[in-house]
Amino acid sequence: MILIVSVCKNRLHYYEFVRPIINICQKEGFNTLYKRYLDVDNEDLERCEKAIICGTGLLDYKILKNPEKFEWIKDFNKPILGICAGMQIISEVFGCKIVEGLGIGLRTLDFKQGFLGVKGKQEVYSMHSMKVLVNDEFEKSCILGKEDKQTVHCIKKKDKQIFGVLFHPEVRNKDMIRNFLKNKFS
Amino acid sequence: MTAKKLGILFSGGKDSTFAAWKAKKEGYEISCLISILSKNPDSYMFHTPDIIQTRKQAIAMNLPIIEQKTEGKKEDELKDLEKSLIEAKKKYKIKGIVTGAVESAYQSIRIRKLCYELELECFNPLWLENQRSLLEKLVKHKFKVIIVGVAAYPLGKEWLGREINKETIEELKQLQEKFGINPSGEGGEFETLVLNCPLFKKPLKIKNKKISGKGNAWRMEVELE
Numbered sequence: 001m002i003l004i005v006s007v008c009k010n011r012l013h014y015y016e017f018v019r020p021i022i023n024i025c026q027k028e029g030f031n032t033l034y035k036r037y038l039d040v041d042n043e044d045l046e047r048c049e050k051a052i053i054c055g056t057g058l059l060d061y062k063i064l065k066n067p068e069k070f071e072w073i074k075d076f077n078k079p080i081l082g083i084c085a086g087m088q089i090i091s092e093v094f095g096c097k098i099v100e101g102l103g104i105g106l107r108t109l110d111f112k113q114g115f116l117g118v119k120g121k122q123e124v125y126s127m128h129s130m131k132v133l134v135n136d137e138f139e140k141s142c143i144l145g146k147e148d149k150q151t152v153h154c155i156k157k158k159d160k161q162i163f164g165v166l167f168h169p170e171v172r173n174k175d176m177i178r179n180f181l182k183n184k185f186s
Numbered sequence: 187m188t189a190k191k192l193g194i195l196f197s198g199g200k201d202s203t204f205a206a207w208k209a210k211k212e213g214y215e216i217s218c219l220i221s222i223l224s225k226n227p228d229s230y231m232f233h234t235p236d237i238i239q240t241r242k243q244a245i246a247m248n249l250p251i252i253e254q255k256t257e258g259k260k261e262d263e264l265k266d267l268e269k270s271l272i273e274a275k276k277k278y279k280i281k282g283i284v285t286g287a288v289e290s291a292y293q294s295i296r297i298r299k300l301c302y303e304l305e306l307e308c309f310n311p312l313w314l315e316n317q318r319s320l321l322e323k324l325v326k327h328k329f330k331v332i333i334v335g336v337a338a339y340p341l342g343k344e345w346l347g348r349e350i351n352k353e354t355i356e357e358l359k360q361l362q363e364k365f366g367i368n369p370s371g372e373g374g375e376f377e378t379l380v381l382n383c384p385l386f387k388k389p390l391k392i393k394n395k396k397i398s399g400k401g402n403a404w405r406m407e408v409e410l411e
Contacts, residue, residue, distance in 0.1 A: 010190070011212050012284070015311040023316070057309075058302050104299045106291055125291055127298060170314060171291065 002181065003048035004034045007085050008056045017055045020170040021083070024177050025052075037069055045072055050079045050181070053086030055168060058104075058129045060085070067092050079161035081116075081180045084128050087155060087164025091132040094157065101131030101151055103166070109142040114186055115154050116163060117179030124153070125171035132166070161185055191217040192309070193271070193280040195297070196251070198240040200324055200331045200350065201286025201312055201370075203380040207327070208311040209284045210385065217278040219244050219251040220270050226258020239379065239390075242410040246386040250278065264296055271304055282307025288315055288372050317370035318362075321355045327384060335377035335405040338367060345376065346397060346406040379408065 002025050006018045018034065025032045035044055037053075045051075053070075073080060073093045082090040088098050103126040110121045134140050134152045142153035155164040163185070169176040179185070194206040196219040210216055221240040244251035252273055256266035274280050283301060287294045287310045294310060301308035312320060324331055331350040336342065340361065348354055361367040367375050382389035394409040 010282075010307065010309070012209055012214060012309045012311055015208070015315075016309065016313040020314040023314070057307055058298065059305065059307055102302070104302065105295050127295075129302065 001031045001033050001048045003040070003044055003051040004032050005037050005040060005051060005053045005086070006034065006056075007037050007053065007060070007089065009060045010057065013057045013060065017057070017083075017168075021052055021054050021177065024170060024174055025181060028178055028181050030181055038066070040069075040072065045076060048078070050081075051076065052177075052180075053080065053082045053089055055084030055086060055127075058127065073162070077160070079180065079183070079185070080163070081177070082162075082164040083170070084166055084168060085130075087166050088128075088130055088132055090157075090162060090164050091134060091138070091155065094135070094137045096135050096138070097133040098130050099133060100129065103128050103131070103151060106172070107144070107167075109144070109153055109167075111142060111154070113141060115141055115156075116165075116176040117184035117186070118173065118176055123172050124165075124167035124169070126153075126167045128166055132164075138164075190282065190307075191215050191278065191280045192307075193218050193220050193252075193274040193278065193283045195267075195283050195285045196221050196240055196243075197286070198237060198243050198379055199286070200329065200378040200380060201288060201320075201372075202284075203243075203286070203383055203385070204320070204324060204327075204329065205284050205286040205309075205311050207329075207383060207385050209309065212311075214284075216247075216249060216284075216385075217280050218274055219247070219249050220274055220283070221251060221253050222263065222267055222270065223253055223255045224258035224263065225256070239408060239410045242390055243380065243386075246382075246388055246390055248387055252277075264300060267297070268300055268304070271300065271306060275304065275306065280306065282309055284309045284311065286310075286312055288312045288317065288320065288370060290372065317368055317372060318355065318359060320370050321350055321358070324350055325352060325355070328382075329380060329384075330382035330389065331378045331380050333376050334379045334408065336375070336399075337377075337403045338365075338373075338375035339402045340365060341367070341376060341402055343397065343399065343404045346404055347392075347395070350378065377405075381410075
C-alpha cells in the first residue's frame with residue numbers, strides 16, 4: 001500500500017497534482033491510500049510500505065504553515081518521495097531553508113550519477129514558486145544556476161531512502177515514480 | 187464559507203466545458219467565461235473553430251462572457267489573454283481560472299506563468315487524464331459534443347458533425363491503435379463543440395452550417411440557436 005499525501009488547499013487541485021500520481025501507482029499494480037496531510041495518522045503510517053507527498057498549486061505553498069504535521073517523516077523509516085512542494089516539506093522537516101524561487105517550464109537536467117533509476121539527460125516539467133537551500137543531511141544533484149542563484153532539483157537523504165524532486169515527474173518522467181515504487185532507487 | 191469565484195478559459199469545446207463542470211461540481215462558483223477570439227485558425231494557444239458560438243453557450247449557461255480578440259500571433263496571444271484575465275479579475279472578482287488543458291505543456295506553462303503574475307490560481311482539473319476515459323466520461327455525464335474540425339490523416343470531411351458517443355469512441359480507439367491519433371484530439375487532430383451538458387439551462391441546436399477544407403483538414407462553421 002502506498003500512502004499518497006495531498007497538501008492541496010483547493011480541492012480542485014487534487015485532480016492535477018494528486019490523481020495523476022494515484023493513477024501511475026494503480027497502473028503499476030499498487031494499492032493506494034489517499035490522505036490529506038492534516039489527516040495522516042499512525043495507523044496509515046504503519047499500513048503503508050512507502051509514501052509519496054504530492055505537489056500543489058503555485059499559490060498554495062505560501063499558506064502551508066503546518067510543518068509540525070510532517071514530523072512523521074523523521075520516524076517513518078520507509079521510502080518517501082516528495083514531489084515539488086513535497087520535496088520542500090521534506091527538506092524543511094530536516095532543517096533546510098525554503099526561499100522564493102520561481103521556475104515554470106520545461107528544462108533539461110543531466111542525471112549524471114543516476115537518480116531513481118534514471119541516468120543521463122532528461123527533459124523535466126517544472127512548476128515551483130519556492131526552492132530549497134539544501135543542508136548537509138542530503139545528497140544534492142541536478143543543480144542549475146550559479147552561486148546564490150542555484151536551484152537544487154533532486155535530493156536524497158544521506159542515511160535514508162527519502163527522495164525529493166522539485167519538478168513534476170508525473171508529466172515527463174513517469175519512470176522515476178515507477179522505479180521508486182519498485183525499489184529501483186539508484 | 188463562500189465558494190471561490192473562478193473564471194473559465196472557455197473555447198466552447200469538450201475539454202474547457204467539462205473542466206468547468208468539474209469546478210462547479212466541486213463547489214466552486216463560476217463567475218464568468220473568458221473566450222479568446224483568435225483570427226489565426228492555426229493558433230498555438232487557443233481552439234478556433236466556432237469560437238464565436240461561445241456567446242450562445244454562455245447564454246445557455248446563464249453566465250457572463252468576456253470576449254477578447256487577438257491577431258493570434260505566437261506570443262502576442264498571451265498579452266491579449268492577460269488583458270482578459272485582468273478584466274475578469276476586476277469585473278467579476280475571480281480568484282482563479284480553470285482550463286481544459288490535458289497534456290499540452292506549451293499551453294499550460296504559459297497560462298500558469300501568467301496566472302502567477304496576476305496572483306490567480308490556475309486549475310487544470312483534466313491534467314494528465316486518460317484521453318479515452320475522458321471521452322467516456324463525457325458520454326456518461328450526458329455531454330452532447332460534436333466534431334467541428336479535423337486536421338489529421340485519416341480523418342476527413344465525413345467526421346464533421348459527428349457526435350461523440352460510444353461508437354465514435356470505439357472508432358477513435360481503433361484509429362489511435364492504427365494511426366496514433368490521439369483519441370481526445372489533444373494534438374489538434376480534431377476540434378469539438380458542446381451543444382448540451384449539465385451546465386446548460388437548455389440545449390443548443392445548429393441553425394446553419396458551412397463546411398470548408400480539403401484532404402484531411404476540414405472545418406464546419408456553425409450558427410447556433
